[in-house]
Amino acid sequence: ETGVTQSPTHLIKTRGQQVTLRCSSQSGHNTVSWYQQALGQGPQFIFQYYREEENGRGNFPPRFSGLQFPNYSSELNVNALELDDSALYLCASINPTGGTSDEQYFGPGTRLTVT
Amino acid sequence: AQSVTQLDSQVPVFEEAPVELRCNYSSSVSVYLFWYVQYPNQGLQLLLKYLSGSTLVKGINGFEAEFNKSQTSFHLRKPSVHISDTAEYFCAVETGGFKTIFGAGTRLFVKA
Numbered sequence: 498e499t500g501v502t503q504s505p506t507h508l509i510k511t512r513g514q515q516v517t518l519r520c521s522s523q524s525g526h527n528t529v530s531w532y533q534q535a536l537g538q539g540p541q542f543i544f545q546y547y548r549e550e551e552n553g554r555g556n557f558p559p560r561f562s563g564l565q566f567p568n569y570s571s572e573l574n575v576n577a578l579e580l581d582d583s584a585l586y587l588c589a590s591i592n593p594t595g596g597t598s599d600e601q602y603f604g605p606g607t608r609l610t611v612t
Numbered sequence: 613a614q615s616v617t618q619l620d621s622q623v624p625v626f627e628e629a630p631v632e633l634r635c636n637y638s639s640s641v642s643v644y645l646f647w648y649v650q651y652p653n654q655g656l657q658l659l660l661k662y663l664s665g666s667t668l669v670k671g672i673n674g675f676e677a678e679f680n681k682s683q684t685s686f687h688l689r690k691p692s693v694h695i696s697d698t699a700e701y702f703c704a705v706e707t708g709g710f711k712t713i714f715g716a717g718t719r720l721f722v723k724a
Contacts, residue, residue, distance in 0.1 A: 499655070530712075539616075539702050539714030540656070553711050587655055601712065603648075603655035 499523065501590050501604035509610045510578050518573045518607045520588035528552070528591040529571045530601065531563060535584045546571055547593075575609075583611045614639040614705050618715035626723050627695055633688040633718045635703030644706040645686040647677055650717075651699045659701075662686065673697070698722045 500523035510516050522529050528547045532540035542555035546565035560576040569590070575582055585608050589601035619634040637643065644663050648656040660671025667679040677688045686703060703715040 499657075501655070532714075537716075539704075539716050540712075542711050542713070545711065555711070589656075600658055600661075603657070605653070605655045 499602040499604065501588065501602050503586075503588055503604040503607050505607060506605070507608045507610075509612060512578055512580060512611055514578050515574065515576045516578060516609060518575075518586050518588075518609070520571045520573070520590075520604055522569045522571070522588075522590035523592070523602050526590035526592040526602070527569050528593055529565060529569065530589045530591065531571075531573045532587040532589065533557070533582075533584045534587060534606070535581075540587055543573070578611045580611050583609060585609075614643065614707050614713050616703050616705050616713055616715035618701075618703050618718045620718050621716070622719045622721065624721045624723060625693055628692045630691050631689065631693050631697075631720065633701050633703075633720065635686045635688065635715060637684050637686065637703070637705050639684075639705060639707075645677075645679060646704040646706065646712070647671065647675070647686075647688050648702045648704060648714075649673075649699050650702065656702065659688070693720070693722050695722050695724060 502521045504519045530545040531543040534540040544554040545552045549565045562574045565571040585606040587606045589603045615638045617636045625631045646661045647659040660669045662669045662679045670676045675690050700717045702717050705713045
């Protein structure tokens with residue numbers, strides 16, 4: 498148990514629809530990263546939020562967007578869903594301490610299926 | 613640009629046998645290296661990490677990894693595996709600011 502929760506667990510959407518995935522970070526963690534893990538592949542970095550601001554983005558189109566709230570929970574929004582968006586979406590919370598590297602705590606993921 | 617290559621997509625091994633999961637990375641700058649494990653229908657759990665210092669890193673569940681800068685490798689080893697070690701293992705490189713790049717994964721299958 499990492500203390501990071503994600504909802505929903507599973508989701509089925511139709512191509513062209515919009516989806517919102519949610520992540521509740523571990524208490525006190527002010528940074529969250531989102532990853533997309535397609536079947537049989539490693540996770541790919543989508544973006545990171547630090548204190549409610551986007552802090553870096555991977556190679557994903559603008560229809561992937563996010564929000565981080567004052568309590569550091571966050572959302573991943575995907576518009577105009579495509580079949581290739583079917584994947585496991587993982588969030589990871591981090592509490593940067595200014596050290597060399599701080600551990601990412603991953604949630605269990607949301608399995609999105611686009612039909 | 614950084615990249616991670618896991619050389620084996622699947623590794624079958626008998627229980628109590630040793631195992632090595634291979635990982636090579638490419639980077640023009642210093643990196644932090646990680647191994648994560650993912651059990652079915654779960655998120656990722658950190659096994660171990662290399663930040664600096666000793667090149668032999670010990671992690672949880674009896675796993676260890678050795679950083680080899682000249683060969684740009686970070687192979688994961690366990691001297692004796694258990695059925696419960698069956699899972700997907702991911703090697704990863706951190707590029708700074710926690711923007712982690714993952715390999716494609718190695719499925720370890722431990723047979724009785």
